[in-house]
Amino acid sequence: MNAPTFQELNAGDSLRFFLEGSFDRQVPVERxxxxxxxxxxxxxxxxxxxxxxxxxxxKYSRSSLWKALxxxxxxxxxxxxxxxxxxxxxxxxxLYLGLTTHQPSLNLNLQVQPLSYFNGHECCRMFxxxxxxxxxxxxxxxxxxxxxxxxxxxxxxxxxxDDEATLRDGFDRVYELxxxxxxxxxxxxxxxxxRMLSTPAxxxxxxxxxxVLVVLWPTAAEFASExxxxxxxxxxxxxRPDLDFDTVLRTLKERSAALAPVEPRFHPDVAPFLSRLPxxxxxxxxxxxxxxxxxxxxxxxxxxxPVGLPADVENPERVLESYGDLSExxxxxxxxxxxxxxxxxxxxxxxxDAYFWRENFPERYKRELIDEHTAPALGAYLGGMLVRRLGxxxxxxxxxxxxxxxxxxxxxxxxxRARRYMQSRESLLEYSLTQFFxxxxxxxx
Numbered sequence: 106m107n108a109p110t111f112q113e114l115n116a117g118d119s120l121r122f123f124l125e126g127s128f129d130r131q132v133p134v135e136r137x138x139x140x141x142x143x144x145x146x147x148x149x150x151x152x153x154x155x156x157x158x159x160x161x162x163x164k165y166s167r168s169s170l171w172k173a174l175x176x177x178x179x180x181x182x183x184x185x186x187x188x189x190x191x192x193x194x195x196x197x198x199x200l201y202l203g204l205t206t207h208q209p210s211l212n213l214n215l216q217v218q219p220l221s222y223f224n225g226h227e228c229c230r231m232f233x234x235x236x237x238x239x240x241x242x243x244x245x246x247x248x249x250x251x252x253x254x255x256x257x258x259x260x261x262x263x264x265x266x267d268d269e270a271t272l273r274d275g276f277d278r279v280y281e282l283x284x285x286x287x288x289x290x291x292x293x294x295x296x297x298x299x300r301m302l303s304t305p306a307x308x309x310x311x312x313x314x315x316x317v318l319v320v321l322w323p324t325a326a327e328f329a330s331e332x333x334x335x336x337x338x339x340x341x342x343x344x345r346p347d348l349d350f351d352t353v354l355r356t357l358k359e360r361s362a363a364l365a366p367v368e369p370r371f372h373p374d375v376a377p378f379l380s381r382l383p384x385x386x387x388x389x390x391x392x393x394x395x396x397x398x399x400x401x402x403x404x405x406x407x408x409x410x411p412v413g414l415p416a417d418v419e420n421p422e423r424v425l426e427s428y429g430d431l432s433e434x435x436x437x438x439x440x441x442x443x444x445x446x447x448x449x450x451x452x453x454x455x456x457x458d459a460y461f462w463r464e465n466f467p468e469r470y471k472r473e474l475i476d477e478h479t480a481p482a483l484g485a486y487l488g489g490m491l492v493r494r495l496g497x498x499x500x501x502x503x504x505x506x507x508x509x510x511x512x513x514x515x516x517x518x519x520x521x522r523a524r525r526y527m528q529s530r531e532s533l534l535e536y537s538l539t540q541f542f543x544x545x546x547x548x549x550x
Contacts, residue, residue: 126243484520
């Protein structure tokens with residue numbers, strides 16, 4: 106089992122918890138962190154991390170924790186990641202310790218996926234109990250837990266400020282309310298303790314260290330429901346009387362609409378390619394992108410002729426050999442990044458489409474490299490695919506872009522297609538390799 110990658114954690118919405126706290130540096134680290142892991146083990150339930158990622162991976166245990174923290178030490182800090190990655194639940198808990206004696210810090214960043222796991226009242230109660238234990242033991246100016254997707258839409262952590270102001274001021278006022286909020290004593294006093302404690306929410310609790318815990322709704326996964334958004338708006342306006350309720354509620358409902366699931370209905374000729382793209386976007390943008398891709402209609406391929414031009418090269422065999430060299434060069438360059446390119450199947454073309462789009466290849470790399478090397482090699486590979494998979498026949502020409510592959514009653518121009526394809530990121534969609542092959546396949550005898 107490996108630690109979940111960013112792509113895995115970004116596969117769907119998750120519950121995200123964030124805390125920047127402090128701890129007692131005068132106490133041995135193992136004893137000071139006892140409360141943290143004791144509460145984690147008691148309350149995590151099904152998402153409990155099972156492994157530790159450090160200099161080497163270890164099965165979760167207390168002794169393994171201390172070894173990993175010791176190995177991860179760099180100067181006056183150390184960090185580890187605890188994780189679980191299985192078919193049902195993915196969790197990642199990053200722990201950072203600043204070990205300076207002047208201002209020791211303990212930062213936690215937790216993600217549990219899928220968010221739907223937190224539809225249950227009991228697992229949410231256990232999560233709240235765990236957070237309560239943590240923030241009492243490791244005081245924080247502010248801590249929160251919320252949908253990762255909605256957190257992105259909220260504008261956190263900047264809330265319209267520049268980097269300098271965000272770093273300087275932190276969460277110095279109630280910019281936003283989340284499913285779970287812990288307000289430190291300074292923020293409580295700035296709002297007014299009486300006002301804070303009278304927040305209209307599911308749970309409002311004063312903690313022993315002067316912080317206040319506010320949980321808006323019984324379950325985290327229902328944050329976007331109409332009722333939960335109403336509670337969120339009322340609580341926010343209660344703590345920030347300068348805000349307008351209707352405006353706050355309208356903004357929250359717009360965020361809910363942006364996160365509402367959109368069923369993919371991609372154009373069938375490019376569906377294998379387009380289905381790869383939504384996961385490349387932030388979770389908060391994904392549904393809007395699916396809607397945009399649903400509306401996308403690629404132009405019908407024009408890189409073909411009803412009657413082919415005759416071969417005009419003196420030595421066709423040598424020219425075809427040069428096409429093979431170009432194709433092999435592409436395979437050699439990309440086989441580690443696009444392993445299926447070795448198979449030369451229609452799926453290989455879709456994998457190439459996804460790779461070039463993900464890398465924004467046409468706009469990241471030098472135009473000279475693309476025009477003189479990548480596009481010709483890609484054209485040769487694409488033409489070779491028509492020959493091998495569709496029974497096509499090469500018709501070589503002195504001018505590379507005029508070179509053709511005859512498939513049935515049409516001749517196709519793969520080098521021309523490759524040049525158009527490599528013009529921009531948008532052109533990767535409009536002139537995809539996937540669509541070109543599907544169109545040519547219709548004319549296979």
